[in-house]
Structures are given as structure tokens and as C-alpha cells.
Amino acid sequence: MTAECELLAAPGGNAVVRSRWLGEIESDPRSELIFPAGIPGFENERRIIPVEIPSQRPLVYLQSVARPDICFAALPVFVIDPGFRLHLSEEECALLEWPESRDPVVGTDMLCLALLMSSGGAVRVNLNAPVVINLLNARGVQSIATDRATGYFRPGHFRLDPSGQWEPEC
């Protein structure tokens, strides 16, 4: 960890997290999200802060605490697909410390965010791999739905078309 990446103590007990894109963010440590397994490709990024800029709602930034250069932009899944349904595996439930016997309510128990990707100048998301945050304990995981888990085919990739509609990709 370089000096630039350190989490700095700030007056009032808050910490300052540095972001390459968002600048210095004063953050209450209680708002920090813990991803016990990181997310695929970023397994070491276990401490994340969610940042919402009022003028950019409903966009949510997920900024790594440790690395200023790692920041994701995400949208709540229902913005993209109001019919979204969450399926958590046994392992995902364990990471979220959520009882497998109960179906979580998205928006109440869990926040589900789709990470935005760019492809050929267009914005894409994969709703079969949402970032899921247990709102009761701030633990997070990237849930990866397999065909076996969902039991039916569901197009995972959506692309934002020029009119602002999210279109499923074939």
C-alpha cells in the first residue's frame, strides 16, 4: 500500500478515502461495506465505500478504500429491470450472513447493484452478476447466477439504447 492509498484519519472520527475520480471522500467508518471475498478479478478489495452524488442519482459509486484507482459505477437493478429476482447460492448466503431458509427482499434486506461496463461507447450491465449488499450488516458479495440456480434462462446482459431503454442482449 502506498502513502497515496492510505486511509487517512480525519477530524471527528471520520476517515478520508482518496478516489482518483471522486477526490477525497470523508467517510463514516460505519458506512463501509465489507466484501469478505472481494469480487471476481478484485479479490483483495474487501473494503468498499458506497458514494452517492445527489445530482447523479440513482448512480452509486463503489470506491475501494485501499486503492484510489479502483472505483465502480453502478445502478440499482430495478432501474434496469423492474422484474429482477435475486437468487443467492448457499455460499453467497454464508458470505452475507443471511439465513438460506429466507428469501431476502431486494430493497429492504438487500441492495442489488449492477456494475456499469462500457462496450463500443455503449453502457452495458450483467444482471446475472449483481453486487448484493446485506443492508442489515453491510456485507457484500457479487452474486453469480448460474442456469442451475435460476432454473430458467434469463438474459443477463442489458445495453442502454439511445432512447434510454435497457434492452436485453441476445
Add this chain to the structure above:
Amino acid sequence: MLRRRVGEAIAISGDIEIEVMEISRTRVKLGVRAPQTISVSRRETVPIAAENRSASELLDKRELLDLEEMLRKVRRMASGTGGKIEAG
């Protein structure tokens, strides 16, 4: 193909071991012992890791994407959100 029982393992290249820890009706729990330099993950996470790397580069391409315009469109079309979250 190799057949193994619970508690038995296979070795790969001498320094990687995969042990059958538990077998249930539909699942097998495997334990992997490997050098720290070896990445071990479920197969379905491999394409997701590539997508996540692409997602982490999105803000680099921000000037190409016009994020504000995207959000204007999204807000126009949005009928709800998956939950509210306060600023970090």
C-alpha cells in the same frame, strides 16, 4: 478421470492438492491447497472477472460515455430503484 473418496486428494504439479472434503446428494466440497501465486476460483467467475475489469475502466472512458446524458435517459425511463443508499 480419477475416482476419489472423501478425505482423498489429487496432486497437480506436485505443489497443488485438491482434496474431497465432503459429498452430499448434489454437491461436493473441495479443499484446494496451492501456492499463493495460484488463483483458485469457481469457473463461472472467470468471465465475470473480465467484466469487472471492464467495469473498473468505465470511469476512464467517461468522456466517451457522457455519464450525465446517460443518467438523464435513465431517470426518464426509471420506474423504481432497488433501494436507497446514503452518500458514503
